[in-house]
Amino acid sequence: MKKLLLIALGLVSFDVNADPTYDATRGALQNNSALCGYGYNPNCSSGSRSAPPPKKIIYHDVLVPSKFGALAVSVKAGHIAGSLNHNSLAEAKREAVKHCQQGSRNTPCKAITWVRNGCLAAAKGKVKNNLFILADAAGPQGTVEQEALQKCSNRGATECEIIMPEGCSLPQLQ
Structure with a gap:
């Protein structure tokens, strides 16, 4: 009986130390700025793209799926094209490459940048020898x-x- 009581008290003591308001994202390791470069610190405010925003966001108390956009370029043809408002990154890149190849007479195109819940743009300029x-x-x-x-x-x-003027892939309420 004493052993049973001792075991019961031991189990109860585990719950006494638990803090229901503890936030794991605010612990010592998560606040260590040395971990920002590795993507372990969700509290870093760097411009790093290693930690993308959540796949769904809350907008006016409604859960809204993210939207993706991408840009693709054909260096050989000097052509750029984009795609906006896709439900996945893979779909956005695939469509950008497809539009690029159509506009560059089927020369090889490559996706060069992408965005989730944001905007894209591109600029060109001259350098030596008119390149x-x-x-x-x-x-x-x-x-x-x-x-x-x-x-x-x-x-x-x-x-x-x-x-390529600003084009945005932003979540939409449906």
């Missing part, structure tokens, strides 16, 4: 065209201009 440089950007609505132009000029190009 063109391509700069793409993905991010929040209203920022990507300026970012693409900035990337273009940062790469040493002049006469940078938008060749």
